[in-house]
Amino acid sequence: MRFLSEINSPADLRQLKIEDLQEVADEVRRFMLETCSRVGGHTGASLGAVELAVAMHYAFNTPNDKLVWDVGHQAYAHKILTGRRDKLHTIKKYGGLSGFLRRDESVYDTFGAGHASTSISAALGMAVARDRNKEDFHVCALIGDSSLAGGMAMEAINQAGHLKTRLIVLLNDNDMSIAPAVGALTRYLNRIKGAQSYHHLKDEIGGTLESVPGFGHSLKRAAKTVKDAIAAAVLPGALVNELGFKYIGYVDGHNVQMIVRALEEAKKIEDGPVIVHALTAKGKGFPNPEKNYYAYHATGPFDLKTGEFPKSSKSAPPTYTQIFGETMCELMENDRRIVALTAAMPDGTGVDKVLEKFPDRAFDVGIAEQHAVTFCAGMACEGLKPVAAIYSTFLQRGFDQIIHDVCLQNLNVTFAMDRAGIVGADGPTHHGLLDIAYLRGYPNIVLCAPKDEAEMRDMLLTAIEHPAPAAIRYPRGSGFGVDISQKPKTIEIGKAEILRDGDDAAILAYGSMVYPAMEAAKNLVKDGIEATVVNARFVKPLDEKLIRNLAETKSLIVTVEEAYLAGGFGSAVLEFLEANNLLDQVKIIRMGVPDRIITHGDPKLLLAKYGLDADGIYNKIKENSEIIEQRRTTGKRLKLVK
Ligand SMILES: Cc1ncc(C[n+]2csc(CCOP(=O)(O)OP(=O)(O)O)c2C)c(N)n1
Numbered sequence: 001m002r003f004l005s006e007i008n009s010p011a012d013l014r015q016l017k018i019e020d021l022q023e024v025a026d027e028v029r030r031f032m033l034e035t036c037s038r039v040g041g042h043t044g045a046s047l048g049a050v051e052l053a054v055a056m057h058y059a060f061n062t063p064n065d066k067l068v069w070d071v072g073h074q075a076y077a078h079k080i081l082t083g084r085r086d087k088l089h090t091i092k093k094y095g096g097l098s099g100f101l102r103r104d105e106s107v108y109d110t111f112g113a114g115h116a117s118t119s120i121s122a123a124l125g126m127a128v129a130r131d132r133n134k135e136d137f138h139v140c141a142l143i144g145d146s147s148l149a150g151g152m153a154m155e156a157i158n159q160a161g162h163l164k165t166r167l168i169v170l171l172n173d174n175d176m177s178i179a180p181a182v183g184a185l186t187r188y189l190n191r192i193k194g195a196q197s198y199h200h201l202k203d204e205i206g207g208t209l210e211s212v213p214g215f216g217h218s219l220k221r222a223a224k225t226v227k228d229a230i231a232a233a234v235l236p237g238a239l240v241n242e243l244g245f246k247y248i249g250y251v252d253g254h255n256v257q258m259i260v261r262a263l264e265e266a267k268k269i270e271d272g273p274v275i276v277h278a279l280t281a282k283g284k285g286f287p288n289p290e291k292n293y294y295a296y297h298a299t300g301p302f303d304l305k306t307g308e309f310p311k312s313s314k315s316a317p318p319t320y321t322q323i324f325g326e327t328m329c330e331l332m333e334n335d336r337r338i339v340a341l342t343a344a345m346p347d348g349t350g351v352d353k354v355l356e357k358f359p360d361r362a363f364d365v366g367i368a369e370q371h372a373v374t375f376c377a378g379m380a381c382e383g384l385k386p387v388a389a390i391y392s393t394f395l396q397r398g399f400d401q402i403i404h405d406v407c408l409q410n411l412n413v414t415f416a417m418d419r420a421g422i423v424g425a426d427g428p429t430h431h432g433l434l435d436i437a438y439l440r441g442y443p444n445i446v447l448c449a450p451k452d453e454a455e456m457r458d459m460l461l462t463a464i465e466h467p468a469p470a471a472i473r474y475p476r477g478s479g480f481g482v483d484i485s486q487k488p489k490t491i492e493i494g495k496a497e498i499l500r501d502g503d504d505a506a507i508l509a510y511g512s513m514v515y516p517a518m519e520a521a522k523n524l525v526k527d528g529i530e531a532t533v534v535n536a537r538f539v540k541p542l543d544e545k546l547i548r549n550l551a552e553t554k555s556l557i558v559t560v561e562e563a564y565l566a567g568g569f570g571s572a573v574l575e576f577l578e579a580n581n582l583l584d585q586v587k588i589i590r591m592g593v594p595d596r597i598i599t600h601g602d603p604k605l606l607l608a609k610y611g612l613d614a615d616g617i618y619n620k621i622k623e624n625s626e627i628i629e630q631r632r633t634t635g636k637r638l639k640l641v642k
Contacts, residue, residue, distance in 0.1 A: 001027045001030075002023065002027070003016065003020060003023060003024045004027040004031060004080075007081060008083055009081075009082065009083050010057035010058075013054070013057050013058055013081055014057070014058055016058075018260060019257070021054055021055070021058060021256040021257065022255075022257070024054055025050050025051045025054045025077075025254075025256050028050050028053070028054065028077045028080050028081070029047060029050045029077075029284070031088075032046060032047060032050065032076050032077065033286070033304060034304060035088045035091075036299065036301075037301060037302050037303065037304040038301055039089050039092075039301060040092075040298075040299050040300040040301050040302075041076065041091050041298065041299070042073035042076065042099060043283070043297075043302075044282045044283035044296025044299065045074040045144075045282060045296075045298070046073070046074050046075065046076035046077060047283055047284045047285050047296075048074065048172070048280045048282040048283060049074040049075070049077060049142070049280065050077045050254075050284070050285075051253060051254045051255065051256045051259060051280075052077075052142060052172055052253055052259060052278060052280065053077035053078045053080075054077065054081065054256050055256050055259035055260045056142065056170065056263065057078070057081050058256075058260050059264055059267070060138055060263070062108055063110070064137050066110040066126050066137065066138070066139045067140050067142065068111045068119045068122050068139065068140070068141045068142070069101055069113055069141075069142050070113060070117065070118060070120075070141065070142060070144060070147045070153075071113055071147060072101035072112075072113035072114060073099065073100060074142075074144070074172065075100075076088065076091070078108065079091075079106075082108035083106070083108075084105075084106065092425035092600055093601060093602075094599065094600065094601025094602060095601070098427055098600060099425060099426055099427065099600065100112070100113050100114040100426075100427070100429055101113040101114075110122075110126070111123075111126075112429075113429070114426070114429020114430060115394065115429055116146070116147040116344075117143070117147045117148070117151065117152040117153040118152060119141035119142065119147075119153070120141045120152075120153050120156035120160065120167075120169055121152055121153075121155070122141070123139045123140070123141035123156075123167055124156050124159060124160050124273075127139040127167045128163065128165055131165065131166070138166075138267055139166075139167055140167075140169070140170055140263070140266075141167070141170070142172055143169060143170070143171060144171075144172045144173075144174070145171060145173040145175065145176075145177075145181055145185075145186060146176065146177030146181045146186075146344060146366060146367055148171060149185040149368070150366070157169075157243055157245065158243065160244070160245070160273040161243040161244025161272075162244060164244060164271060164273070165272070165273060166271070166272065166273070167272075167274075168263070168267070168269075168273070168276065169245075169273065169276070170263070170276045171276065172253065172280055173189055173193075173250070173278060173280065174279070174281055174282045175189075176297075177367065178297045178298075178344065178345065178347070179344070179346045179347060179352070181366070182364050182365075182366050183365075183366045189277075192249070192277070193250060193279065244272055244273065245275050246272065246273070246275070247274070247275050247277065248262050248265055248266055248274060248275070248277065249262070249275070249276060249277025249278070250278065250279050251276065251277065251278045251279070252279060253279050254280060254281070254284060259278060263276060282296055282297065283297075286307055287302075287303075287305060287306060287307035288302075288306065288307025288308065316478045317453070317478045317479050317480060318453065318479060318481075319476075319477055319478050320453055320456060320474040320476075320477070320478075321349060321418055322350055322353075323350075323453045323479060324349065324456065324460065324474075325349075325353035326350075327456070327457045327460050327488060328340050328351075328353070328460070329353055329354055329357050329358070330487075332354065332357075332358055335385065336361075337383060337385045338361070338384075338385045338386075339361045339363070339384050339385070339386050339387070340354040340355075340358070340386075340389065341364075341365065341372055341375070341376060341386060341387065341388045341389065342355075342364050342365070342372075342390070343365050343366065343367060343368055343369045343372045343388075343390055343394065344367045344368075345389075345390075345394075346364050348418065349389035349390070349391070349416070349418050350389065351364070351389050369390055369394050369397035370397055370400075370401050372390065373395075373398035373401035373405060373406060373413070374401045376388050376406070376411075376413045377401070377409065377411050377413060380412045380413050381409075381411065385414070385464050386412075386413050386414070387413075387414040387415075387416055387460075387463075387464060388413065388414070388415050389416040390415065390416070390417065390418075391418050391419040391430070391432060392418070392419055392421075392433075392434070392435040392473060393419065393423075393430050393431065393432045393434075395415060395417055395435065396438065402415070402439065402442075402469070403442050406469045407442050407443065407445050407469050410468050410469065411469060412464075412466070412467050412468060412469070413470075414460070414463040414464050414469075414470050414471070414472070415470070415472070416460065416471075416472055416474075417435050417471055417473040417474070418474060418476070419475070420435055420449070420473030420474055420475055420512075420562070420563070421433065421473075421563065421603075422593070422603045422607055422612075424601065424603035424606070425600050425601070425602075427598075427599060427600025427601075428599065428600070431598050432473070433562075433563050433564045433598065434563070434564055435473055436473070436561065436563045436564075436567065436572075437563070437566060437567030437568055439471055439540075440540055440568075440572060441567070444468055444469055445469040445471060445540060446463065446468065446471070446493055446494075446540060447470075447471050447473075447540040448462070448463070448470070448471075448472050448473075448493075448537055448538045449472065449473045449511025449512070449536075449539070450472065450474060450511060450537075451497075451511065451514035451515065451537075452479055452480045452482045452514075452515070453479030453482060453484055454482045454484050455491075455535075455537075456472065456474055457484060458489055458490065458491050459472050459537075460472060461490055462491050462493065465490055466493060474512075475562065476603070494538050494541035494543055494544075495537065495538070495543055496508075496535060496538065496543035496546050497535040497537060498532065498533075499533045499535055500521055500531070500533040501532050502530030502531040502532045503530050503532075503553075504530050504531055504554070504556070504628045504632075505529065505531045505532070505556040505558060506532040506533075506534060506556070506557045506558070507521060507531050507532065507533050507534065507559075507621075508534045508536050508547070508550070508557060508558070508560070508573060509533065509534065509535060509536060509559075509560045509561075510539060510559070510560065510561040510562075510569040511561070511562065513560040513561055513591075513617075514536075516560070516612070516613050516614040516616075516617060517560055517614075519614035520615075520616075520618040520621065521533045523614065523618045524622070527622065527625075529622075529625065529628060531621065534546065536559075536569065539568075539569045539572050540572070542572055542573065542576055547573060547576055547577070548580065548582065551577055551582040551586040552582075552586075555586060555627050555628060555631035555634075556586065556588075556589065556624055556628060556631075557573065557577075557586050557587070558588075558589045558590075558617065558621060559574075559588065559589070559590050559591065559592075560612065561591070561592045562592070562607070562612055563592055563593060564592060564593050564594075565590055565591075565592040565595070566595055569592070570590030570591070574588055574590065587624070587627050589620060589624065591611055591612065591616070591617065591620060592610075593610055593612070594610065
């Protein structure tokens with residue numbers, strides 16, 4: 001590596017000649033490919049933004065100038081150039097670099113990221129603060145075409161155009177979300193790309209270029225000086241005229257010199273925000289010539305020469321996501337009113353299967369979770385039965401819509417919350433630990449979690465058939481490989497399932513914690529402790545009759561959930577006991593995730609850290625065996641009434 005080994009900060013990069021930058025980008029790409037081929041990561045997304053990262057750190061005086069990355073999954077080149085090259089191999093691993101951006105990881109990560117469409121708002125905030133503080137630096141938000149269509153980005157554009165704040169938005173337009181990008185904005189960008197090449201524009205807008213004060217002349221000069229022409233122009237489109245943005249584009253997003261020149265032009269615009277439109281290809285340089293965008297966005301390890309992904313030797317049981325997609329197809333076959341929806345995660349949620357089979361009854365709304373929820377509410381008003389499959393973490397975006405549009409009006413919308421719990425490598429921005437707490441506090445909604453994939457099928461049907469809001473949470477990854485050949489059947493809402501009866505303690509487990517609770521109970525037997533295990537199934541409504549009964553018959557109730565303790569399942573049980581004066585009858589211990597930011601890493605390791613596995617539950621009960629002893633001497637009623 002002629003250049004890269006000497007680049008330990010962007011200041012080193014800025015010592016180089018502009019003609020050398022393409023070679024730097026090539027080296028960055030090779031380094032990234034070599035590392036990602038070993039450890040995986042957001043390979044394709046980051047490969048597509050290599051030249052943008054090099055150009056930004058060259059054109060801007062970072063970290064004094066502020067770069068704000070949207071999502072941050074495409075920022076590996078940024079990490080490589082900002083002193084983190086030697087740690088790239090630790091990305092997404094416990095104790096290693098974050099897969100996204102974190103202010104506490106680097107001074108160059110000016111704003112934490114992980115969820116989409118935040119960059120323009122944050123950048124605008126920084127730019128406004130800069131102006132207030134009478135400082136002088138550039139702020140540049142880098143955002144993908146799909147994230148640009150997210151509601152928040154649109155709201156930020158609206159305000160930026162209104163304020164006329166000096167701000168640069170670099171649009172990384174690759175026509176892709178994780179799946180192909182969708183929506184009218186995508187069509188609009190394609191129209192620019194298709195019809196409005198620089199030459200085209202030249203004819204169309206004639207003298208407009210020169211008429212832009214302080215900008216047009218130099219822009220035109222730049223366009224002339226770069227051979228193939230940075231298609232630098234002021235577009236007479238909505239963004240420019242109506243939203244108050246100037247537009248520079250489009251630019252070949254893999255030609256570093258062109259991007260640098262476009263950014264230099266953008267820096268000269270002082271009287272308002274500007275969009276620099278760069279065209280890139282996701283997965284640029286990935287060794288497999290056959291395009292597989294889904295796989296390129298984020299990959300596991302791969303063969304550096306062929307781009308092949310290793311075949312896994314053991315066949316894991318199907319994932320909850322797969323089971324969800326297949327079950328939806330089955331249910332939709334029998335009920336024409338069911339419709340399915342994803343917010344830019346068709347493959348991540350299993351809705352891709354539904355889109356294939358029922359293209360007219362399934363929707364990808366793009367990165368638009370808020371809209372997704374209210375869109376479902378509207379469909380429910382007219383008698384459809386919408387199922388919105390949205391990761392637990394992203395559904396946080398739609399909180400008020402769930403309350404105001406769905407629950408308040410008691411509409412039949414089902415939320416399928418994939419990736420509920422600790423998701424692992426993606427870390428704090430992506431853990432789905434809050435959904436119980438954020439959904440439990442409002443009337444009308446039913447909340448449930450299956451113990452395994454067979455029960456998930458039943459719960460999905462139950463939720464859809466329930467003529468009111470319902471949400472199902474289920475974890476990332478494989479189920480337990482249980483038999484799923486039975487047709488889905490409805491289960492009684494609010495009814496828990498007793499899996500095991502034991503006199504000493506009761507473990508009330510929710511969702512993913514049921515099987516570990518069973519294992520813990522089995523292990524306790526050899527220590528002479530007999531525990532009842534309850535598959536709680538519902539946190540709202542709770543099986544109050546059963547909980548009352550447990551409180552009256554056991555000395556110890558242990559609740560276990562893969563969620564934040566605050567406001568979670570255990571809290572619901574505790575509140576019930578308190579409200580019914582049962583707290584003096586039984587000791588309750590709540591197991592779950594403490595009030596802490598949970599880092600990224602192997603989910604097994606993280607779960608074990610918080611005692612959320614069979615060993616953790618076993619140990620917790622053993623630690624409290626004194627209480628069990630006391631019960632034996634005081635002789636509580638032992639019979640459990642089912
Ligand atoms: C609120 C939210 N919804 C969904 C996601 C999942 N997600 C991560 S990257 C991505 C695609 C982003 O596409 P784009 O902005 O065009 O960037 P690209 O990956 O193409 O570079 C999606 C949907 C997210 N991070 N945040």
